[in-house]
Amino acid sequence: MFGKNPKLAPEKGDGGELKVTSIFLTIQGEGPYVGHQAVFIRLSGCNLACDFCDTEFDSYKLLSVEEIVKVVMSIRDGANLVVITGGEPMRQKIKLLCDNLLFRNFTVQVETNGTIHTEIPKAVKLVCSPKASNGKYHSIRKDILEQTVALKFLISKQNKEYCDISEVGQSRYNIPVYVQPMDEYDEFLNQNNLLLAQQVAKKHCAILSLQLHKILKID
Numbered sequence: 001m002f003g004k005n006p007k008l009a010p011e012k013g014d015g016g017e018l019k020v021t022s023i024f025l026t027i028q029g030e031g032p033y034v035g036h037q038a039v040f041i042r043l044s045g046c047n048l049a050c051d052f053c054d055t056e057f058d059s060y061k062l063l064s065v066e067e068i069v070k071v072v073m074s075i076r077d078g079a080n081l082v083v084i085t086g087g088e089p090m091r092q093k094i095k096l097l098c099d100n101l102l103f104r105n106f107t108v109q110v111e112t113n114g115t116i117h118t119e120i121p122k123a124v125k126l127v128c129s130p131k132a133s134n135g136k137y138h139s140i141r142k143d144i145l146e147q148t149v150a151l152k153f154l155i156s157k158q159n160k161e162y163c164d165i166s167e168v169g170q171s172r173y174n175i176p177v178y179v180q181p182m183d184e185y186d187e188f189l190n191q192n193n194l195l196l197a198q199q200v201a202k203k204h205c206a207i208l209s210l211q212l213h214k215i216l217k218i219d
């Protein structure tokens with residue numbers, strides 16, 4: 001959280017067990033599935049350490065895919081969307097987990113920063129949020145772009161790297177673009193970010209995404 005996490009390399013193994021920070025039922029608050037009831041699986045660790053990161057993902061339990069799916073089934077309460085997020089979920093071998101969830105007819109959405117790849121089923125919906133350092137966005141891998149259903153750019157007025165969006169492959173791959181004000185845990189900064197996000201959305205004809213779960217004060 002807030003850039004204090006270690007930058008971790010991809011995990012080895014066959015994905016039979018995964019490092020899981022939490023599993024919870026909520027409403028998808030961001031991007032193309034906003035408003036959908038969803039079970040979130042938060043996987044531990046990230047290969048980046050963004051100083052604005054709003055998420056605790058250092059702690060984890062090692063759980064088998066069967067154990068994870070059992071928890072998902074027990075809390076789903078009718079939800080048919082599972083969101084796998086992190087940290088960076090593509091750091092772990094999630095194919096087996098995705099296969100299991102798709103077999104149970106869930107829509108499976110993965111949130112990724114687009115810089116690492118692991119094999120995933122074609123039916124998985126990837127939402128990619130590009131991250132920047134040294135003044136430019138990390139390039140998004142081709143194998144990620146090919147499966148990305150939405151690109152979600154964060155906008156921050158006081159952060160040069162996040163004042164506008166740029167081309168990371170959205171035109172070539174015809175990917176819808178969302179812009180989302182960065183939450184900087186400060187009313188004044190957040191108000192500026194909200195205004196700038198509206199301007200950036202207008203300039204690029206992009207879709208404005210607000211963090212619904214923060215408005216609702218839920219997980």
Ligand SMILES: Nc1nc2[nH]cc(C(=O)O)c2c(=O)[nH]1
Pocket residue numbers: 026027028029030055085086111213218219
């Ligand atoms: N409700 C809710 N929606 C989310 N969409 C993306 C999230 C994330 O942390 O990746 C998130 C989250 O943490 N909570």
Ligand code: SF4
Pocket residue numbers: 046047048049050052053054055086087088113131
């Ligand atoms: S890529 Fe996402 S999860 Fe990883 S440190 Fe940055 S904001 Fe946090």
Ligand SMILES: [Mg+2]
Pocket residue numbers: 054055
């Ligand atoms: Mg979050």
